[in-house]
Amino acid sequence: MAHDGSGHKVASVILRFLQLTCGAIVLGLLGRFAYLADDANVSVDGRIIYTMVVSGITIVFSICVCPPFDILFLSFPFDFILFIMWLVAFCLLETRTRNHICSASWYRNYWGFYWGRRWRFGRPGIAINGAGCSEWRAVLGFSILAWVFHFISGILGIYVFKTYIQVKETVGSVKQQMRKISHKYPANGQNREPTTTRAAEEGLSPTQPRSECLNRPSYVQVGQVLNHNNRWSIEYTMMSWEASSGFLETP
Template sequence: MAETGFAHEVISVILRLSELSSAIIVLGILSRFCYLAGIAEAHVDERIIYTIFVACLVIMYSICFCPPFKSMFLGFSFDFVMFVMWLVAYCLLQTRTGSHLCSSSWYYNYWGYYWGRLWRVGPVGTVNVDAAGCASWRTALAFAFIAWFLHILSGVLGIYVFRTYIKLDETKADIKQHAEKLAK
């Protein structure tokens, strides 16, 4: 491989750890909501389930691709796949509340109602939800946004490294050599 700098490897690890952190935060908040909805024996919105699925994929991907080996930069195309998946997840969540966030009917009758455990007080629509779970909802939206932004940055960095530093023939030879070492 061509001589490379050190900065892109450090930036790559920082981006991967940030992606991992964002996914863990989103997964934690949405899992807590699923737990609360499960206690109330309510259904969980499909959009929330999709976002949980994306967060789980990103956690596995970020852990596997965190080491700053040069051959790991070949996975930059998957960064763009994850970017699209996070963008879809963010848009699906955002369209639930629109610009009203914590004053929308979906929030008031679903997220806030179950997050605040208000099913124990009365039926949907008869209980004052106030801001129960509003900060959690906003945090989940914010970190879903941050996650897709980090993935696009990571993909752009991967393209830069691939075009600047990685020579495909040398990379194939390195991968073959590592595979032979592992086979022994």
């Protein structure tokens, strides 16, 4: 990380809370209407079902990425996806009533009719007295706020990604850790030093058992036992010892 700024973290938490609030309100209102429609044994409009799904996804997503960690700002592509999904949801709902809102035929014969339980008193078209008008306005309003908040979160995520998250440094650190792990735990004997190399470094014979090589007496020890002035005796003793130990090849 390049900096330890906390302003973007506070802004992110606030935006996530607002997104969660919008999703919960829209899902609650539409869920209430779905319950009333089911009570009247009618199918729910597909546009309402789509908006309920988007609201549920927003609630789960906002909770998961709410903690103020810089790494969670990498989820900004999903903010733009939800921004598009909310924008589509708002357009689908808004086209049902357009500028008329609580005076449109769809509102009077469907939303307001079933929200006010007017189906108990007659067929669609009877007076509904503005039933569900404020709730419908709330659904449209919070749908607008939801896509606005997700768009702002996406822009904030790009800013944090470019300013606070060092991509090259992070990738280099991950590669270094992977090299350490692969060197410490080699697979199928890879990355291990050859036996001949280790033997040469330790002054041992690669064909002789390691325990035997480590326990054999050195030339200095042989020389300490014999008379230092008798050079021929020392050479003869060492040659005899090497022949008996298998270090000299026999013709």
